Amino acid sequence: MNMKNCKTILIAAAVLVAASSCSDMVRINGKVDGLPDSKIVIKQLSGNTFNVLDTVKTDASGAYSYKMEVKEGQPEFVYVFNGDTRLASLLLGKGDKVDVTSDTKGNYSVEGSEESAKLKQIEDEFASFMNDFASTVQSGDNVAASRKYVEYYRSRVKYVLDNNKSLTAIPVLYQKINEEFPVFSQPTDAVLFRGIHDSLFTVYPDSRYVSALGKEAERRLNILTLEQRLQNAREAGFPDMDLPGLDGASKKLSDVDSKVVMVYFWQASEAAHKMFNQDVLLPLYKTYHPKGFEIYSVSLDTDKGVWASAVRNQELPWINVCDGRGAATPAVTLYNITKGLPVAYMIVDGSLKPETLTSEKEIRSFLSANLK
Secondary structure (H helix, E strand, O other): OOHHHHHHHHHHHHHHHHHHHHHOEEEEEEEEEOOOOOEEEEEEEEOOEEEEEEEEEOOOOOEEEEEEEOOOOOOEEEEEEEOOEEEEEEEEOOOOEEEEEEEOOOOEEEEOOHHHHHHHHHHHHHHHHHHHHHHHHHOOOHHHHHHHHHHHHHHHHHHHHHOOOOOOHHHHHOOEEEOOEEOOOOOOHHHHHHHHHHHHHHHOOOOHHHHHHHHHHHHHHHHHHHHHHHHHOOOOOOOOOEEEOOOOOEEEHHHOOOOEEEEEEEOOOOHHHHHHHHHHHHHHHHHHHHHOEEEEEEEOOOOHHHHHHHHHHHOOOOEEEOOOOHHHOHHHHHOOOOOOOOEEEEEEOOEEEEEEEOOHHHHHHHHHHHOO
8 A cells, every 4th residue: 555545544544533622512503682792601410409501602693502412322402501591401412403593581492303392392391281280289279279280280291201211200200399299209100111221221221320220220229118017017017127126135126115216227337328327417316316216126147246346336316226237138138228328217106108218307307397
């Protein structure tokens, strides 16, 4: 091969590499009516928060442009902000080129991305529902409000099933009427979460959004499984345990006679867990034990000496048990403990509340509400 041909091949290869790189780029061409020479913030969804990607400036006509890389099979949720006002919500795949027209109130239109158009549609429908639902609640007609919620819930189930290969199904699954009232709030919704995850995984196996949905589906399925076990635990109202305490004698959970019992899973070998005992649980126990609060503390340590030493050194006054089997103890299966210790469940008047509590704020709020 002569030098001329070799040079031609190298140039062609370089062009192909550059073209491939460019094809990964997404371009947003936007215009905000009434917002000349102003800052526009581009954000990306990460978990439950927005991460700032960049800040661009509009020109004298309110136009702006932004480019970013999006990998094959990993579409990104991207949002355009001016201050606290969201100017556009976009779901962008590799190579997308979108045109966005907004106003300063957050009304916008988008062209060039079918998924972004779907995202706008579901956000508009949710906003419409929330306005209608709020006005109905304020009118005092609870029956009508309940009916509107059920109708919306059914429409969202239909949407995610009809769009089970679209990432727009994910934000629908996470919609909330308020912080305490998700649209998908039934334990059996876990099955829907799992089904949508499995469908999306066939299309977007590398998407971090799909991965996060899988973890949420697993969490909900664990709660559903626990509730199903509760239905079979008719006498006690919760899965019972019978584990040895410090003195080697068995301590049965169902023998604890208190209004509120915290079933607490931890590891004495973890310094952070011992700090949680000292800084959170001991003050709460001192305040609420006289009102009917007890803790049934299950250590998942395999070294019972380490556990016993921690209990004695910290002078933990509640019921402490450990069988030395660690994650192999039957209690782990009974209460679907998979990861993320420490974890606490609450038993109130003999009935288990299946939601898990993992922070001081959650535990204090629960005790305050149930121990007057």
